[in-house]
């Protein structure tokens with residue numbers, strides 16, 4: 001995707017090793033920003049796969065191949081950074097302020113289920129049929145679960161590519177799914193445009209959203225669809241039970257300030273419709289879904305979502321605050337611990353009826 005696509009951690013179990021090695025060698029030569037040991041990468045590509053080389057987060061079925069390949073893989077993408085007791089991405093280190101360790105991966109997988117349930121068990125809302133041989137791109141794929149789920153549900157999709165700064169995707173996935181380590185903020189150099197581009201839950205990640213959306217536009221076929229899924233990161237309650245002094249509000253305010261300071265807004269959702277229209281998309285549609293935190297809703301589906309989001313905040317709060325509150329806002333370890341404890345308690349408080357709005361923006365590139 002970026003120029004050139006960083007094949008260092010391309011994990012396509014189906015690719016044959018020698019053309020793959022040649023491709024990796026060529027790409028490594030052209031890639032100034034990614035160090036690639038093509039021998040090891042080729043071995044790793046076939047035997048272990050993305051996410052396997054971090055000493056425990058990979059697919060255990062590949063344990064032997066994994067450890068052998070990963071110890072010899074001299075790629076910068078695997079030299080993870082550790083700070084505040086958490087592990088962070090290595091490629092383009094420092095760009096993304098949230099961890100990529102096993103605990104975070106479990107959280108992301110749980111949140112995938114939340115979003116799926118939130119959309120009434122749908123992965124996308126764009127009017128597409130991936131089974132008609134569509135080529136799909138998932139921007140900032142994380143653990144790759146959305147892409148894998150799509151590949152499972154739509155075996156007729158020609159290709160589903162997921163890219164991310166972190167090689168934390170499993171190697172065992174549907175045959176039409178593959179993953180790349182890439183920085184979507186660099187210039188894209190896709191060999192072919194996609195039929196559908198999906199981008200979910202990238203708050204706090206991107207410096208220049210209009211530019212990213214223009215690149216998405218330029219890399220869609222005429223008539224192709226874009227889908228952005230993002231929560232509005234200003235919590236509220238309908239009954240006044242969420243007050244300004246609630247630790248959840250203080251945490252979100254702190255995240256807002258920290259992300260503003262580093263120029264990567266934590267609340268892109270409200271501006272997305274405008275950015276999409278400005279890029280030239282048509283048939284723009286914005287759909288809003290409620291995301292409750294807590295088991296308080298009567299509706300069973302919302303209760304399930306709320307229960308999982310309680311876990312998300314209770315277990316995930318450290319991931320949200322560790323780097324941004326310490327390194328950007330300059331809070332002490334003790335101050336962060338007190339806030340984290342407050343957020344845990346707030347998320348579990350059955351009397352506080354916290355809601356977020358989840359936006360799904362679908363938009364089409366004109367046919368001409």
Ligand SMILES: C[S@@+](CC[C@H](N)C(=O)[O-])C[C@H]1O[C@@H](n2cnc3c(N)ncnc32)[C@H](O)[C@@H]1O
Nearest residue numbers: 096140141142164165182183184185200201205
């Ligand atoms: C909160 S996670 C969401 C993952 C996935 N989209 C999902 O919905 O489960 C955000 C992801 O964006 C990735 N990311 C952030 N900045 C990126 C960039 N410039 N290029 C590629 N991926 C990026 C992070 O590494 C992380 O995996």
